[in-house]
Amino acid sequence: MPIKLPRTLPAYEVLDREGVMVMGEDAADQQDIRPLRIGLLNLMPKKIATENQFARLIGATPLQIELSLIRMTEHQTRNTAADHMESFYRPFAEVEASGEKFDGLIITGAPIEHLEFPEVTYWDELQRVFDWTQSHVHSTFGVCWGGMAMINHFHGVPKHLLNQKAFGCIRHRNCAPASPYLRGFSDDMVIPVSRWTELKREEIEDVGLRILIDSSETGPCLVEDIDHRAVYIFNHLEYDSHTLKEEYDRDVAAGQPINVPANYYPGDDPAEPPQNRWRSHAHLLYGNWISEIYLTTPYDMAEIGRSSTDLRKKGL
Template identity: 80%
Template sequence: MPIKLPSDLPAYDVLNREGVMVIDEDVASLQDIRPQRIGLLNLMPKKIQTENQFARLIGATPLQIELSLIRMTEHATKNTAAEHMEAFYRPFAEVAASGEKFDGLIITGAPIEHLEFSDVTYWDELQQVFEWTQTNVHSTLGVCWGGMAMINHFHGVPKHILDHKAFGCIRHQNLAPASPYLRGFSDDMVIPVSRWTELRRDEITAAQLPILIDSTDSGPCLVEDPAHRALYLFNHFEYDSDTLKQEYDRDVASGTAINVPANYYPENDPARAPQNRWRSHAHLLYGNWISEIYLTTPFDIDAIGRNSTDLRKSAKPRKDPAV
């Protein structure tokens, strides 16, 4: 099944050219099926690039996905055209007021790691988002800073500033091969990392949260929070092949001190084209997340959020004869 996108959203043409099956609203309405409603709260400055990255991953499953783009209500982006934001995004306040329910929600990262959470201009509203997920979202995936913010809100786990940027393709270990989220994963894998902060292993385990993917070099990567029906992913499976290169070239051009991203360029030579070594695990993780949502979310979407226990126990298995 395809991902449902507005036909004039840039991601529609990008994914179509890549062979990802996409359909618009008119075609989707002809299919007798309840799509999986996935929201994307996009906090990144380059909105269109981020839309493409996440739509590519969640659109590669056998299920019909309906993607809804959400923004913070008062925060104005400087890097994406106002026309794009007006055409495709809804402010969170409008979404919350509508009473809508979502099978899944992705909360992206944001390049504001140097700020204390309380100093972020939209922190109060983002905390409202976190609380809203407990009644209106079946499963939430917080990515990079979004995951750090969410684990801090619910468990008080702090982020710590690093003395140098964790930057590159870092090897990680699969600590929970029996987890449904890691179905099909190798024992270890390479994942893009790009952050100036870290979350510490002992502080996460003290909060009694299981670490699913870890790294001896860059610390915890994927943490499960069953009580809040959430996953916290501190690194970037969604990155394109050249995203780290774009970040490196930007910093070099601006004169910002930056290390060459580790294990990214062949022979660590920035003049050579990087190779993507994480794509398959990226599709596995997001495919497994979508699959778990499908297996556990209520068929009646209005029933989402009525229970808040373990993800697999929070809803009756859905019955969808159209699939």
């Protein structure tokens, strides 16, 4: 089944060219099924590239997905055209006021790691988003800074500044092969990492959370938070093949100190084309997340956010 997108959204044409099944809103409305409603709270400056990355992954499942693009209410992006934001994004305040609910919500990262959480200009509203997910979203996926912010809000786990940027394609190990989120995963895998901060393994485990994917080099990667119906990933399986290259080239051009991304270029030579060795696990992870939502979300969306005890009483 396809992902439902507006035909004028740039991701529609990109995914269609790649062979991902996409469907315009008119055609989707003629199908007598309930699509899964997935929201994307996009905090990244390059909105269109991020839309493409996540739409590609959640659109590869056999379920119909309706993707809604959400932005922070007052924060204005300087890297995406205003007409694109006006046409395709809704401010969170509007979504909140509508009372609508979502089967899933992805909260992206943001390039603001150097700031303490309370210093972020939209931190108060973002905390409101986190609390809102508990009554209006069945499953939330926090990515990189977004995941770190969620785990800090709900559990008080701090982020720690690194001496140098964790940057490259890093080997990780599968710590929970029986987890439904890791169905089909290898015992170890390569995952793109690009961050200046980390969360400590012991501090995550001290608050009772389960680490699903870990790295001896860069620490915890994927964490499950059952009580808040959330998963957090601190690295970037959604990245395109050239995303790390673009980040590296940008910093080199700006004269910023940056290491060549580890294990990314053949022979660690930036003159060589990079190799994508994480694509299959990216599709597995987001496909497993969508499948888990499909298996557990109530058919009646009004029931989303109710306690699992209440849902069991209703037989949902």
